[in-house]
Amino acid sequence: MNDDALDLLALIERPPPLGGMGFRNRAGRTQAIWRDADPGTGIVGRRIVHARTMQLAGPAQLRRLGVRPGRGYHKCGSDDQWDWVRAFRLVVHADGQWQTVLDIRELPTPSGSDAPSLWYDLGGLSASAAIIEVLQCGLDDQWTPWNLADGAFELIGARPPVPIQRERRLANRGVTLQPLPSGVHAEERPGEVRYRTAGYEVGFALGRAGFSYLALDDEAAGSTMIDLLHRAPGVDLQGIMLHPVGGSSLVGPALRCDVEGHVRVEGNRVRYEVSVPAAGQNFTLDWRMYADRIELVAEREGENSIEAWESAAWQIAFDPGTAATATLGRPRKVGRTGLLELPVLLHAPGHGSIRVIAQGETATWRSDADRQNSWLTGELKLGETPTDRGTTILEPGSHRCAVTWLMAGHGIEASQSAPAPVARALRRAAITGLSYRADTGTLSNNSISIHCPMSMDTWSALATSYGEVMPGIDAVEFLRDSLERWLDGGPGYGSGTMRDGSQLRPAEDEYLITGVGTMLGLGEYLDHSRNSAWARRYSDRIKQKLEQLAARDLDGDGLIESPHRRGVSGDHDWSTNWYDVVSFGWKDAYVNALLFKALTLLGEVLSDLGAPELVAGVAAWRVKLRDAFGPTFLNPETGWVAGWRSADGRLHDYAFLAVNGVVANSGVLSAEVSRQVIGALWEEYRSVGEPDARLGLPNNLWPIPDEDLTEPMHGFPHGFYLNGALSHSQARHFVDALSRVGMMPESERLLGALCETLADGTAFGGSQTGGDWRYWDGAQCGYEGLLTEQFGVMALAIERHRLRG
Structure with a gap:
């Protein structure tokens, strides 16, 4: 192996300062995708397969791909079983287009979990992105597990360009906390503005578009002392997100906020105007707080079409250690898993629920869970089209929706005789x-x-x-x-x-x-x-x-x-x-x-x-x-x-x-x-x-x-x-x-x-x-x-x- 060759899937970017914060800084990430089953399997609906992706900031030479046994789906606490890849497809993003490089079927059964890798020569192909989709596995055939996709591959190549690390702050155009609707209280705190009612408390960051705090009380007794949001030093999973295919993450969790714009607060209104110049995207997020609800008018204007690994006009990330918040809605079994039609219900056990109701045909929601990193995310998407690769296309032009976040108790009414x-x-x-x-x-x-x-x-x-x-x-x-x-x-x-x-x-x-x-x-x-x-x-x-x-x-x-x-x-x-x-x-x-x-x-x-x-x-x-x-x-x-x-x-x-x-x-x-x-x-x-x-x-x-x-x-x-x-x-x-x-x-x-x-x-x-x-x-x-x-x-x-x- 040449001195400059390394496993691009195991590449970890230089972590940001202050330590321990690089959640999404791996070049190799695993994702789940909805797929039709191969003919003759007898599968009636759609299945989920998993893919290992290579997300680089720029092109790198790909030299060879190794396939080895990996962990299988965790089916029993008594035995952590190994699995193997029986069929896979490698597609790469080069010169602005996707192309299939390998489509391998009927791989041999390995001799054991420690069997050596099978290697495929890639000839120094230059690519900035790759998707290795596991189409068939040894244990569960058409349903390929996350664990296997996450550990079965080595993608050896030359060292890629260093991702751009750029954190920008929004300009503060002023904070005025009057007038306020009945039942709504507000205060400015360091770096945020906070609104409180009997049923909820919500904070908005002033330096970056995103929630800074969220608490619910479905009994409207003013018990809003517990923040439901995910928190980690230096990592912000709230608000706008954008990582185009083939480049650096532009708006992401850490050292990824390459934006321009400002925020203005007037009474119960928080308005963000944010542009992402490197991607030609402009966002306007206009929030208004009322006693029983929050209203949002969200707009995205794109100068051109963008394909993205990650994207959201507004992301909300919950801490499951505080509450295992569930997202209930009607799923769309296309592209990357987790896509839902609006409305959806966000239910935080023991705290309360939010009905997210949208007006606007271009708005969708995506829910995802990450047990390893301990977060639950919900993504509001505007004018996006899912691809069968697990990416999403931000369509050009203007896209707008009005979203109501209704803070209300959500349950079943009891009879008068109920204890x-x-x-x-x-x-x-x-x-x-x-x-x-x-x-x-x-x-x-x-x-x-x-x-x-x-x-x-x-x-x-x-x-x-x-x-x-x-x-x-x-x-x-x-x-x-x-x-x-x-x-x-x-x-x-x-x-x-x-x-x-x-x-x-x-x-x-x-x-x-x-x-x-x-x-x-x-x-x-x-x-x-x-x-x-x-x-x-x-x-x-x-x-x-x-x-x-x-x-x-x-x-x-x-x-x-x-x-x-x-x-x-x-x-x-x-x-x-x-x-x-x-x-x-x-x-x-x-x-x-x-x-x-x-x-x-x-x-x-x-x-x-x-x-x-x-x-x-x-x-x-x-x-x-x-x-x-x-x-x-x-x-x-x-x-x-x-x-x-x-x-x-x-x-x-x-x-x-x-x-x-x-x-x-x-x-x-x-x-x-x-x-x-x-x-x-x-x-x-x-x-x-x-x-x-x-x-x-x-x-x-x-x-x-x-x-x-x-x-x-x-x-x-x-x-x-x-x-x-x-x-x-x-x-x-x-x-x-x-x-x-x-x-x-x-x-x-x-x-x-x-x-x-x-x-x-x-x-x-x-x-x-x-x-x-x-x-x-x-x-x-x-x-x-x-x-x-x-x-x-x-x-x-x-x-x-x-x-x-």
């Missing part, structure tokens, strides 16, 4: 479990976390009960998107393909809950929507999934089993159900009770929708499962259902609340037996001290020994995380079961307590803050901070206490 904590939770938290990620096209753990299709039955319970998120946007649309991704083979935690030595196998052979929970969610979606056309469109995929599920009955008794997670004490297997670090295995009561419910519903709804052939044999399977369930799982010593029966025949019973709740709600046991089961477990719940339900319900009332836990759980006491910690996650099953067996007062008591802390925001926190699980004394022992499963109980609150028209 106060439930009514407050319906107003503040009913929507929080609908944590949609537009950049992945699915509901997820939260808005910056991985998507777990095993949670589909929680999402279906919430979405089908909630209704419209905004006029014209029903919550079931997010559920449908999530189902489509799963049916079309998109990977998720506990779903997709995993390696077993030299062989590949479905992750759902280990996580049985995924195939079961998703089929129940599918049944509830179809039962709610009655979308027969959609069912016909996906009929082949539905049939295939049902056949795969039936094949998991390994011994013909109607119950499904995992051949890989056998639940034997001392093996420390991971789980076959949602409680992934508890060694549920082989015959799993939770999974099989949920399966019974799914088979019951699918048999009915698919027949009603004119597709009885899809559920042929399901009725007989259901009967066989029901007959085997009680003898397999009922524990005569306790009177309730055990968690699992392992492959060695042993019954494992630690007084599982959620498991028995699922069983009672499924109908797999008779009503009389279900009453006995839940009654006995309720008495045990009381006998162990009836822990404070405001903190959540424990998964298990009795300690699970290390022999029935995965190794990461060893050494912790009962009450830690999934070994009996208190959480709202999965609490809905036991609360619902109490009402189904005639114990409505007990059910309502638990629901009210759970809703109290969902309503005041103390049951959860920002991303990775740990508030989602607690010891019985209230100390935190979780990890995510907020999980979609915590909000399943809101489906019960909606069902029982929503105000009916």
Whole structure:
């Protein structure tokens, strides 16, 4: 290798002064792109692929491209698997045009994760930009993962030009804070002007066009002390953004503000006039603050067409550690992922919501999540056209839109008879479990976390009960998107393909809950929507999934089993159900009770929708499962259902609340037996001290020994995380079961307590803050901070206490 040759994808620009601030200063960046599937794959909708991009400030000679194995999609906490590229395309930007340089199909399977790179000669081609699109991978075929694209390539070339580093400040044309509308207060602070009302507080930077502060209070009590925005020294992710293809970033996070212009403040009005001379772009952003809303008139005028890696007329970047803010809207599955039609709803859990409503056909919104760097961004785009490369074209000419940012409570109105904590939770938290990620096209753990299709039955319970998120946007649309991704083979935690030595196998052979929970969610979606056309469109995929599920009955008794997670004490297997670090295995009561419910519903709804052939044999399977369930799982010593029966025949019973709740709600046991089961477990719940339900319900009332836990759980006491910690996650099953067996007062008591802390925001926190699980004394022992499963109980609150028209 020549002395001046280096890996251009690993190139890091000189960081700005004051240290640790170079978030977007890598020349190689990874992005997600919507694509049609190759013919013959059976994929019905669009898929997401990932690409590694080279974003240089100017041309450099490209000498060779190396392809090596890399990390795969993270499907299980027990194993971080490697993956490999099977097909890719390299396109480069040279002389102002894109050209395909390599289109490689059917790459050989590497011998292992440490296999050497395959090299392709590029002959010294001069280019300022490149996109290496992974079209096919070893594990999940057409759905290529971020991790693989991010680490599989080396692009060796000559050192490129040094990017321009230029930070300019806007001229201040004056600040006058009078007159102000009723209910609006204002003050000038160092470097910003701040507006405050009872429901929100917003700051505007004076030296650069962007928000400097944003806080919400959906109860309009003036509690606006917590800033929701992302902050880091020297890095500004707020406001105008522009990075043209083939050149330096002109307006970006750090040492990237090559602009001219000024700001003027007059009463409730903040007006920015900003030009980006190097790109021929001019922006006018005229903001006005009112007691219940903010209004923006945004204009962009382009002298010519610009292709850009990053662009926004106004970007807002949230700190997910403060609140895992979700963006709910109708996705446009074109170009780089995350694009949405306006209006959108920005929901900051525990703080409030903003409806972003635009007038103007050229305005769109883009949402993106970056867990590694811990930010969530929303981009207002004016007159932009997405490309199939993942870039965007800023169209020339004048583009204008009027945007209203409506600061208002966004929830469900309760009936007059609803208990106060439930009514407050319906107003503040009913929507929080609908944590949609537009950049992945699915509901997820939260808005910056991985998507777990095993949670589909929680999402279906919430979405089908909630209704419209905004006029014209029903919550079931997010559920449908999530189902489509799963049916079309998109990977998720506990779903997709995993390696077993030299062989590949479905992750759902280990996580049985995924195939079961998703089929129940599918049944509830179809039962709610009655979308027969959609069912016909996906009929082949539905049939295939049902056949795969039936094949998991390994011994013909109607119950499904995992051949890989056998639940034997001392093996420390991971789980076959949602409680992934508890060694549920082989015959799993939770999974099989949920399966019974799914088979019951699918048999009915698919027949009603004119597709009885899809559920042929399901009725007989259901009967066989029901007959085997009680003898397999009922524990005569306790009177309730055990968690699992392992492959060695042993019954494992630690007084599982959620498991028995699922069983009672499924109908797999008779009503009389279900009453006995839940009654006995309720008495045990009381006998162990009836822990404070405001903190959540424990998964298990009795300690699970290390022999029935995965190794990461060893050494912790009962009450830690999934070994009996208190959480709202999965609490809905036991609360619902109490009402189904005639114990409505007990059910309502638990629901009210759970809703109290969902309503005041103390049951959860920002991303990775740990508030989602607690010891019985209230100390935190979780990890995510907020999980979609915590909000399943809101489906019960909606069902029982929503105000009916």
